[in-house]
Amino acid sequence: xxxxxxxxxxxxxxxxxxxxxxxxxxxxQIPFLSNSxxxxxxxxxxxxxxxDINENEIITTGQWTAEPIEKSETKYQxxxxxxxxxxxxxxxxxxxxxxxxxxxxxxxDKVLYEQTVKVLDAxxxxxxxxxxxxxxxTAGEDPAKAKIKQSYLFDKVVIGSVxx
Amino acid sequence: MxxxxxxxxxxxxxxxxxxLDIFSILVTFLLMSxxxxxxxxxxxxxxxxxxSVTLVNMDxxxxxVVNRKExxxxxxxxxxxxxxxxxxxxxxxxxxxxxxxALLEIAETNKKAAEVLRNPASDEKKAKxxxxxxxxxxxxxxxxxxxxxxxGQQAEFITFxxxxxxxxxx
Numbered sequence: 001x002x003x004x005x006x007x008x009x010x011x012x013x014x015x016x017x018x019x020x021x022x023x024x025x026x027x028x029q030i031p032f033l034s035n036s037x038x039x040x041x042x043x044x045x046x047x048x049x050x051x052d053i054n055e056n057e058i059i060t061t062g063q064w065t066a067e068p069i070e071k072s073e074t075k076y077q078x079x080x081x082x083x084x085x086x087x088x089x090x091x092x093x094x095x096x097x098x099x100x101x102x103x104x105x106x107x108x109d110k111v112l113y114e115q116t117v118k119v120l121d122a123x124x125x126x127x128x129x130x131x132x133x134x135x136x137x138t139a140g141e142d143p144a145k146a147k148i149k150q151s152y153l154f155d156k157v158v159i160g161s162v163x164x
Numbered sequence: 165m166x167x168x169x170x171x172x173x174x175x176x177x178x179x180x181x182x183x184l185d186i187f188s189i190l191v192t193f194l195l196m197s198x199x200x201x202x203x204x205x206x207x208x209x210x211x212x213x214x215x216s217v218t219l220v221n222m223d224x225x226x227x228x229v230v231n232r233k234e235x236x237x238x239x240x241x242x243x244x245x246x247x248x249x250x251x252x253x254x255x256x257x258x259x260x261x262x263x264x265x266a267l268l269e270i271a272e273t274n275k276k277a278a279e280v281l282r283n284p285a286s287d288e289k290k291a292k293x294x295x296x297x298x299x300x301x302x303x304x305x306x307x308x309x310x311x312x313x314x315x316g317q318q319a320e321f322i323t324f325x326x327x328x329x330x331x332x333x334x
Contacts, residue, residue, distance in 0.1 A: 004180065007187040014194035022330035023205060023213075023222040025297065030313050032322045109307035113300055116309070117214040117328055125217050151219060161306075162313040 026120050030162040047097040053119050054108040058086055062093060078115060087122040091130060094153055098135040102156040126153045211301035216328035226299035226327050227270065228263070230308060237266035248304060250311055259314035267296070267319035295323040
């Protein structure tokens with residue numbers, strides 16, 4: 001009988017303290033103005049990737065900041081199948097331009113938060129089934145940092161529509 | 165074996181072996197999923213989090229909660245939503261003004277704490293712009309999030325961690 005008593009107590013304690021829902025975070029940034037000097041040397045020609053999300057569509061626009069601009073625009077529906085296609089295309093863009101790890105996202109006011117998170121997931125997270133990124137390691141880079149870099153598709157997501 | 169007797173004089177015996185089996189399995193399952201993570205958080209009862217495949221675990225308790233009825237900052241209600249929208253009287257320069265005021269207080273507190281903790285020998289001259297975690301109902305639209313983020317931006321918070329539900333407990 002003491003054995004059953006212990007089991008009952010343990011069960012009660014564990015059931016009360018159990019976390020049945022795993023909680024995670026999706027980190028995003030918003031633009032801000034700073035008066036401190038920009039210490040980073042900007043490359044003369046860089047790739048800019050913009051993603052517009054509205055109720056029915058996701059529009060990806062990529063272009064270089066200097067000639068040749070090579071502007072490309074692709075439209076996707078907000079269905080699960082099309083979001084998967086959008087994610088695959090982003091992997092291809094990331095592998096094509098490995099130095100660009102930033103995406104600016106513009107979201108319409110009517111888009112549901114649930115839909116927003118789904119698209120942000122497709123932009124940021126590299127799934128275990130996805131092919132590995134072919135990003136060359138920077139000289140002298142911390143291996144731990146390089147590993148983290150490989151687990152994100154696009155690490156920096158800036159919500160461009162949050163601006164005065 | 166436990167037994168129970170009634171008025172009729174008949175005795176019933178209770179077989180405890182299957183119950184012990186169930187208990188053992190339950191205890192094993194619960195012990196395996198038991199988390200000693202100090203950042204345990206109970207999600208607000210008035211909201212449902214969006215699902216996500218993110219690999220990043222929650223690392224701090226959300227300061228901003230936007231449930232179906234109101235906006236709370238550190239568990240204190242600052243705005244009551246009107247049909248899922250921020251009332252026009254609470255909006256200033258596109259941002260939710262009561263949220264801005266509450267976040268400004270948090271930013272000031274954080275700055276003071278950073279001043280105390282800063283190493284005088286360090287080269288760091290200015291505190292980095294803040295980070296804040298938001299817990300929001302999945303059925304809200306982006307307009308609310310935009311207005312809350314704008315309030316955060318005005319209070320010098322530029323990194324937002326959106327709290328999401330992960331499909332499997334790790």
